[in-house]
Amino acid sequence: xxxGFTYVGLPYRIRFGRDLLPEVDAEVARLGRSRVLxxxxxxxxxxxxxxxxxxxxxxxxxxxxxALHTPVGVTExxxxxxxxxxxxxxxxxGGGSTTGLAKALAARTGVDxxxxxxxxxxxxxxxxxxETADGKKTTRSSPSILPETVLYDVExxxxxxxPIAVTSAVNALAHAVEALYSAQANPIVDGWALDAVSAxxxxxxxxxxxxxxxxxxxxxxxxAWLAGMCLASVGMGLHHKLCHVLGGSFGLPHASTxxxxxxxxxxxxxxxxxxxxxxxxxxxxxxxxxxxxxxxxRRADGPTSLRELGLAFDALGEAADQAxxxxxxxxxxxxxxxxxxxxxxxxxxxxx
Ligand code: NAD
Numbered sequence: 001x002x003x004g005f006t007y008v009g010l011p012y013r014i015r016f017g018r019d020l021l022p023e024v025d026a027e028v029a030r031l032g033r034s035r036v037l038x039x040x041x042x043x044x045x046x047x048x049x050x051x052x053x054x055x056x057x058x059x060x061x062x063x064x065x066x067a068l069h070t071p072v073g074v075t076e077x078x079x080x081x082x083x084x085x086x087x088x089x090x091x092x093x094g095g096g097s098t099t100g101l102a103k104a105l106a107a108r109t110g111v112d113x114x115x116x117x118x119x120x121x122x123x124x125x126x127x128x129x130x131e132t133a134d135g136k137k138t139t140r141s142s143p144s145i146l147p148e149t150v151l152y153d154v155e156x157x158x159x160x161x162x163p164i165a166v167t168s169a170v171n172a173l174a175h176a177v178e179a180l181y182s183a184q185a186n187p188i189v190d191g192w193a194l195d196a197v198s199a200x201x202x203x204x205x206x207x208x209x210x211x212x213x214x215x216x217x218x219x220x221x222x223x224a225w226l227a228g229m230c231l232a233s234v235g236m237g238l239h240h241k242l243c244h245v246l247g248g249s250f251g252l253p254h255a256s257t258x259x260x261x262x263x264x265x266x267x268x269x270x271x272x273x274x275x276x277x278x279x280x281x282x283x284x285x286x287x288x289x290x291x292x293x294x295x296x297x298r299r300a301d302g303p304t305s306l307r308e309l310g311l312a313f314d315a316l317g318e319a320a321d322q323a324x325x326x327x328x329x330x331x332x333x334x335x336x337x338x339x340x341x342x343x344x345x346x347x348x349x350x351x352x
Contacts, residue, residue: 005186010232012125013149016222018214020153024091024114025055027149031112033089034058037082039101040093041066044118047093047156051116061085063101066092068254069247070100072133079108088112093156095119095168096254103129103145113147118160120172120200120220121255122228124150137248152225154218162211166204166302167255169220172227173200173293174262177280178237179230181273183329189233192226197283199223204296237330238323239265242343245322252309259302260309263352266290268342272332290352305349316343 015023028036036059040048045064052059063078082090082105089112092102100123102113107129115124127146130139160168176196179189200223206216242261246252267290270277277289286292297304307313320340327334345352 006184007186007188007233010125010127010146010229012146014125014152014225015150016152016154016225018154018218020151021050021116021156022054024051024116024151025058027114027151028055028058028089028091031089031114031148033112035060035085035087035089037078037085037087037090037105037111038062038093039066039078039090039098040064041095041098044094044098047116047118047159051091051093055091059091060087066094066098066101068097069132069137070097070104070130072104072131075101075104075108075131078105082109082111089114092116093118096121096123099123099147100129100131102147104131106147107140107142107145110144114149114151115147116151116153116156117221117224118156119164119255120168120224120227122172122175122224122231125225125228126232128232150225152221154214154221157221158212158214158217162207163301164255165207165211165220166297166300167259169200169204169207169224170259170262170293170297170302171255172220172224173197174239174243174258175227175231175236176200176223177262177266178239179227179234180279181237181269181276181331182234184234186234189230193230194279194283196223196226196230197280198285200227201284201292201296204300207300235329237265237328238269238332238334238339241328241330242319242323242339245319246306246311249322250311250315250319252306252311256303256309257306259297260304260306260346260349263290263294263297264342264346266293267352268338269330269332276331294352306343306347307349311347313347316340316347319343
């Protein structure tokens, strides 16, 4: 029998497909907006130019300075431009960093957001904003932070370089994996999560042979959207806690850290959630889920050790302390010893 559950739907408009970029102007108009502040980052000047051209006179200002972890100083600079240009909508072209900047502006002004994601982070479908000031990260959640419209353009996503595509895809996979054993798991989110696991698994499997193939990139982008909705809908567990500690306190790169840690957390949790791990393996078409994820990462030449990400071995004890001090709900009980062993294995990059 299905256990009781709570599900709350989120109000956004999603468009997914090929060659959607030319629709961006119509999507702004659909929101009843006419003055756009375009947001990008230095790596995305090319796609930014194209969107600026497509928006034509509707684009009244542009800010190319989005930065990782949404520093408040950067937001204040963009806020100045938003106010000076009297913009009533932001259009963000980029990954989680650019989406974070759009959300930070919406949190302060209520401005409408149209997001064109170029990575698989999934932030564009969550009402959560993480910001940094003076080296400290704070997180808040509000309906006003949730973007109004997301355009998932498969053509645009092909510009993402393969090494970033690999780590970003595993970042998305982690949202789906942890949703399946979340304390708030429910049948709707389970369906999204299993579809995401299977799409991302297929995308990663074929990425090396056909790195810029439309079908490969469509699988990854669709999986990322579904996984982002999982992240928005249910609580995450040990994996996300560890990645927040390793990113927040030790400065490790966001998506690469997810890539190294995920198979080890799956192995750690496997004895407490065998049925969930079996469903994930089934969706991937492999006999064992943690080994299957490890195989995909190695095959796609992704990072496999915390050592190669620059973490000092001496930091592992402190990371285990922080991860177990205020843990997220997790299927397997956390012990400092168990988490330290997991981190040690991830540091060395042994097979999970
Ligand atoms: P990112 O946006 O910084 O992108 C990663 C790198 O890829 C950057 O150097 C970027 O310039 C580059 N890049 C992106 N698209 C490119 C393209 N098409 N061509 C060339 N280079 C490209 O990182 P991310 O992993 O997408 O997002 C991470 C950030 O998002 C973190 O700050 C994280 O906390 C946040 N995040 C928030 C949520 C949420 O729900 N609030 C969810 C996921 C991630």
